[in-house]
Amino acid sequence: MSAEGGIRTPGTQSTTPMLSHPKANPVGRLAEVDQTTEAELKQAVLWGDPHAHSGMSSDGCETPDADCVAEMAGAPGKNMASKAADNGLDWFALTDHVEFGEYVDLSTGESLPIWDGMLDLVSRSRDEGAMLYAGYEWRDCSAGGTHHRTVIFESSAACSTLRPPACPLAKSPKTGFGMEGYLRREETGALSAKELFEFLNAASDTPGCETRWVAFAHHSAYTRPGEVNWQRSVDRMDNEVLLEIFSEHGSNECQDLSKDGCEFYTSKEVYSSQGSAQAALQAGLLVGFVAGTDSHDANPGSTEDGPGPVTTLQVVDGKGVPEVGYQRAPGGVTAVLLPPGQAPTEQAVFDGLLARHTVASTVVLDGLELWVEDPMGQTYLPGDQLPTGTYRLNLNLPYTPTSILLVDQYGESVMANDWFTVQLGEPRYLRIDLEIDGELERLWASPFFAI
Numbered sequence: 001m002s003a004e005g006g007i008r009t010p011g012t013q014s015t016t017p018m019l020s021h022p023k024a025n026p027v028g029r030l031a032e033v034d035q036t037t038e039a040e041l042k043q044a045v046l047w048g049d050p051h052a053h054s055g056m057s058s059d060g061c062e063t064p065d066a067d068c069v070a071e072m073a074g075a076p077g078k079n080m081a082s083k084a085a086d087n088g089l090d091w092f093a094l095t096d097h098v099e100f101g102e103y104v105d106l107s108t109g110e111s112l113p114i115w116d117g118m119l120d121l122v123s124r125s126r127d128e129g130a131m132l133y134a135g136y137e138w139r140d141c142s143a144g145g146t147h148h149r150t151v152i153f154e155s156s157a158a159c160s161t162l163r164p165p166a167c168p169l170a171k172s173p174k175t176g177f178g179m180e181g182y183l184r185r186e187e188t189g190a191l192s193a194k195e196l197f198e199f200l201n202a203a204s205d206t207p208g209c210e211t212r213w214v215a216f217a218h219h220s221a222y223t224r225p226g227e228v229n230w231q232r233s234v235d236r237m238d239n240e241v242l243l244e245i246f247s248e249h250g251s252n253e254c255q256d257l258s259k260d261g262c263e264f265y266t267s268k269e270v271y272s273s274q275g276s277a278q279a280a281l282q283a284g285l286l287v288g289f290v291a292g293t294d295s296h297d298a299n300p301g302s303t304e305d306g307p308g309p310v311t312t313l314q315v316v317d318g319k320g321v322p323e324v325g326y327q328r329a330p331g332g333v334t335a336v337l338l339p340p341g342q343a344p345t346e347q348a349v350f351d352g353l354l355a356r357h358t359v360a361s362t363v364v365l366d367g368l369e370l371w372v373e374d375p376m377g378q379t380y381l382p383g384d385q386l387p388t389g390t391y392r393l394n395l396n397l398p399y400t401p402t403s404i405l406l407v408d409q410y411g412e413s414v415m416a417n418d419w420f421t422v423q424l425g426e427p428r429y430l431r432i433d434l435e436i437d438g439e440l441e442r443l444w445a446s447p448f449f450a451i
Helices: 080-086 114-127 193-201 275-284 344-355
Strands: 004-010 027-028 041-051 091-094 098-103 110-113 131-139 148-153 180-184 214-220 242-247 288-291 311-316 319-323 333-337 358-361 368-371 390-395 401-408 414-415 419-423 429-438 441-443
Touching: 041 080, 041 368, 080 091, 080 098, 080 114, 080 131, 091 114, 098 114, 110 114, 114 131, 114 311, 131 344, 148 193, 193 214, 214 242, 214 344, 242 275, 242 358, 242 441, 288 358, 288 441, 333 344, 344 358, 390 429
Parallel strands: 004 390, 041 091, 091 131, 242 288
Antiparallel strands: 027 041, 041 333, 098 110, 098 180, 131 148, 148 214, 288 333, 311 319, 333 358, 358 441, 368 390, 390 419, 401 414, 401 429, 429 441
């Protein structure tokens, strides 16, 4: 790839779907630099799913055609890493619900501490094609609070103390789908987002438990199960670095759904504009974008099988049939873009997440390359804070896009040209639409911020 800059796409569109990539990391060349080795010119793009569930979640459903029991008896989630690799992922996060302490196999009566089970899956995943991070889905249980956040840890040996209970309830055990049971945690944990972030800041620095972590709002613009209001200080955390812009719940992008393109996978009846990505940018948050499947069938990166099963299991003709509850979309995936020369490691994935070097997408796109450069040739990635000025967009895609827009925090958009301006107080992000096999696919690159 040469260094002329500008938006580059193939002259003809492939007729073969390119919805997955080999386990070898796709690489692209940034700028040509004299006396630079080939390795230093590579940009690794690591595709992942930051939010997926196994049978250790109360609404997990690993086998919809077999009463949703775990695929491996006594070992829910065991096939997740190989499935993720088959779906084109380099990494994913297992984020089963935090309010339960033990998984119970009701067919044998044996119980398994959920956190121990998750960490065991993390250690096993290294040989199964996709890097796995342990985390959880947390729910705000403060007065009037209902929104959810996803928490992910870098360390594969994260202490159990980093998993504070939320929403403790008296009912125990709770039977979920099929032959599963879950023992609720009775102790009180982090009930509000502020308590959660304060707890994680302190606990992750405890000797023996040191680890990096990231937390972001899940389905932030939907009143069911629960929305965020970015204007409220109790919902907006100072060290918020990521925002989920798309999942099986739908798109959380726009504050004004009447603007062009904002009807993309949204449900107006349960949509709250104050929880949108654009509202977060208006509130001054420097957040990057991620997308996940919220897969409830132990199938990370499954963007082609429609919304996953959740909420209830109906009995039809003597068999359990999962009912789709709040899931409305196929879900999405997240690309972590690495600087040239950075090795594609577990640490690099977390570096990219914390630096907001991310692109949210409805589909894995092998061959994606994206960066900008200033007139002097200095390169930057989405999510970076840039000096105020003009920058050249470099973009490579395996399909010809139908539109490439620069969108500001108010939803105003312009067609993206080779050069664009970044100004103080005006974050701008790329929204890229493509048509693949007659279906509209969308990418959202994390905003560029001026300093």
